[in-house]
Amino acid sequence: MMAIISCTNLHKTYDTGKVKVHALRGLDLSIGKGGMVAVMGPSGCGKTTLLNCLSGLDSVTEGEVYVENMKINDLSDNKKTEHRAMRMGFVFQFYNLLPVLSALENVELPLLVSGVRPKVAREKALKALDLVGLKDWAPHVPAELSGGERQRVTIARALVNNPAIVWADEPTGDLDKKTSNGIMDLMCRLNKENKQTFVIVTHDPGVAARAGRQIRMEDGKIVKDYSNGDDSTD
């Protein structure tokens, strides 16, 4: 099986001027194409940092990161951005949608900035919204949506460009059990049907249990890596 994401000896140090925080302390990791990986660990152990470094949102202090056979930490900002727009989807822990745009427009955004024709973009966005069950909410702005609905719009946006990799940082954090299960069902289905790779940070053991592979972090290191064979969902 080919690794779609891999890193060796990954270090990340935040220098705030006063103190240095070693958020990642030498990580080696390889994730296969079509895998579904859950990252767990106590608060502050470096989960979000890991996601940011792997996706190229943040620079690394030491080590190498390969995504789809490209050394991501060598790419120019514009190249990285294009890559994000076309091959990746994001669900963040906080802030997710642009408040001035409607749900539909938010979902369209990655397509439009990567040069997809407006008409095609609209079709795809509607389809993505339909997928998360929010087709009727398309014209609403985020302020008019509930927390769970917003998170689903975010997922629609993450999926709209049919990305190879979806990064999700606590996608079910604020949601009740039922909604959370619904979202997980959706992700598992996509992972299975489309062979898309999912990297999900979560505190919820229930959510983690549904991933094919569970990584446990502590203090900037991987302390446990449990896989049930292939990395994809059960």
Added chain:
Amino acid sequence: MSIIKKFDLVTPVVVILLLVAFSVAMSMKPGLLFYWIIIFISIGAITISVLKNIVLFKVGTRNISRRKGYSVIVILGLMIGTIIIASSLIVGDTMEKMIVSLNYKVFDEVDEVVNGREADGSMTYLSEESYINLSRVILEIPNVEGVTGEVEETVSIKNEKTSQNEPNYRLVGYNVSSKAFGAFYNDGKEMPFDLAEDEVYMDTDSAKALEAEAGHGLSIITPTGKHFLNISAIVDTEGRTGWAMGRGIYMPLERAQYYLNVSGINIIKVTNEGDVVGGEEHCEGVVKELEKLFVEGGGYDNLEVTRNKAKEVSEGREGMSQFSDMFLVFGSFSIIAGVILIINIFVMLAEERKGEMGISRAVGMKRLHLGRSFLYEGSIYAFISAVIGAAMGILVAYLVILFTESIFSSFGEHVTFSILDNFNFTSLSIIQAFTFGMLITLITVSFASKRVSKLNIVRAIRNIPEPKIPKKSTRMLIFGIATLVVGVGLGVLAIFVLNSYQLASIYVGISFVVLGIGFIIRRYLGDRWGITIASGILLIFWSIPGSIFPFPDIVDDIGGMEFFVLSGIFLVSSGVVLFVYNSSQILGVIVKLWGLTNRPTASLKTATSYPMKNKFRTGMTIYMFALIIFTITVMYMIIGIMSYNIEKTTQEQMGGLDIVGIANPNNPIDNIEMRIEENPSLSLNDFNAVYSITSGYTLLNTSKRDPGTDEYIIVPSSMYGFGNDFSAKNRWTFNIHSSVYETEREVWQAVFADSNLVILDGSFVAADEYGPPNPATQVDAKIGKNITMIGTDGRPINKTVVGILDQFIFSGIFMSENAMEEEFNLTIKGIFLFDLVDGDKGEELAKVIEREFSINAVALKTAVEQFTNIMEQFFNLFTAFMSLGLIVGIAGLGIITLRAVHERRQEIGVMRSIGFKRRHITMSFIQESAFISLAGIIIGVTLGVIIGYAIWYDGFKVLDYDFYIPWSKILVVALIAFVSTAVFTIPPSYSASKVEPADALRYE
């Protein structure tokens, strides 16, 4: 394609196009087609870019409608620059139109005026015969349409019906066949030139002063005595009587010659081909030809061209453009404040949207996309605010003109023109203002968008502030060295290349060197030291009066307006930076002092610590305040020093005199003391002393030679002959007098006794550099030396100077009345000086004297008060104009408070939940904004006073003016600024207290 993808070309292209458009609008008066083409291209460029990035446009524009109140404030802030430019230009347009129409009113059909003066100051008369000969020659000059000879003398006129009189009005004798020079009109109806024997026309302005109507009887006093006349009609002050703006009566030439007992004419008016405006274009050629006729030996060398329409119109235009330049200079401070507000607004907008922008970047927006969406938003703001700003500029200009009109009307009845009637704006001015407004906003926006696009995605999403440039960065070192080199370059350029703007260039050069050194220090010792040292040195450097520095010859530039703007910017920037970077130390000292008597409250602590956390935002806001308050303070310093000293020096100069009376030479008063005693409306008990002075006019030989003829230059000068009484009692003081005499009184008595001695007025001291322009500046007058006057018969008269006075209000040569009679045969007492027992009765008694004796009487105190009052009114006008800038500052602070409340919702929630009362929350926000405005006000006032001192040192000290600080006025403005910021920041501060803890803590 790939290049376009890499660089955002839209912004620079649009900015450059607008720059070109702006310079086109500034330079090309007609044919603005080119301008519109450029504007069209710019709009096209933006539109194409918008169409290609419609989603970015959506993000940008929806942000505008998202918070409408906020957008309104943004637009208000952006408008200021356009308003100031537009109103300054429109004031200029109006002033220009006024001065041009005033000139046309004065000249009407006349294009050139020719006359001459005799040695005694009287008008030269040309006999009938030589005038006819001359007029034939003049008519041959190309483009001359007509010539007319007239008589014009001052006479004393009294309206017998209303008893109003005017001692120095004009009697004009016109040629009844000179239609080419315009007609007389009564309510627009043309009147005949012929008049019955004892009839005259009177213009409307004179009729107003004399309360006269058609049919009223007049008496005039001429050299031949008193004559009675009737007003045939009141004629409009235009056309024929517009000449010299009315103030007179008009009759056919022969009648005037008869009443004045003269033959021939004393003024020649020439009209060129073309109408009132059209005649102007021939002036230059005609004047050249006329001057050829009046050269020496040509038979008419006692004549000269005294008035030239084209020249006066263009000089007037120039003078008026200075007026609008002045508005621009003062306004430029407000514009700078406005630009800072724009920067502040966009930086805050960016901060507010940091999270969203981080997301956008994460899902694939490139830097240039982010910059673009910001630019689109900015373009819309820029466009709306430039349109509204240009329109508001018209309104502001109208208010300025309205105010100016009211200032001029305080000149009294002698003002017969209206600025308001000439209110005018050209499309060019509006276009210039609009383009300029667009330009400054777009440039600011593109800088802000550059900053925005640089943001770090992860930091943005996590809402972590951007880190500072590390201390040890070599970038800073390189930057420091580069600045230093630029500074040295500027200095070198100033010395070797530039002719004008040298001083400014040297000052800026030195400042850059200091800044460069600051950056280098910063590299090794850190932020605070580098900045403190550089700004401290700059502060001291720009505060020191320029005349202390040894810059040869160019020190005069210090007075220049551009220099004032420069020094303001540098001083206030260094002051604010110095404060912001040392505020915790400064505050520490204050809190310590405070702590001795009172413990600082918790809210006071938060009030000062929050603003200091965000140095950029706080510094910018303080800067806006400081800059405006600085400018107003400087203005008040100048006006304060001037009015304080003018009042003081006039008192000193006049040596206790209260009223000056000037009689018409045809209507002398022989024994004024006796006339006062006899007059029932006056009492001698009101007067300490009354002096009658013989006055005359002479020519004075200077020590300078005319480079052409090598003859000594001759300048006209006044003469005064005083009597025994004056020499015994007057209180004028000497600047210097002959050491032969011990006391000043002895000097006066010696001059009274000895006809060979004279005293000169204070302007003769004034060497050649300073002081009012005066013939005296060309005469080398020294105590004990002779001066040479020219008698009426051409014979030189030598007199020895024994003293030079302090006063220069009466400028000329003082001698005994006997000397005036012996040498010049002058005995008529034309000037009367009154020393009152009660100085406050000056105005009242002056009126009585004027009425009873038919002389012009001026109460000096009132005159000075009127003058300083007008000056003060003008500064009030500028202050009102400056308050536009103050609005910027207040708006800025309002926005910041609003923003601070928004930003700190969660903190407020926490504070409320742990037991802070609503009142505490409100107070802490009010104190916070009060702290910022107070800091700005204190910095502005302090620097304003310091620069006021420098201005006094450089410009007023030589005039012997005292330094003076108009504290009360400055404090009033400071208080108004402070209170109005409080008023504007209370609502947002209050809204902070309404935050519900539960809501705030849930808020994302």
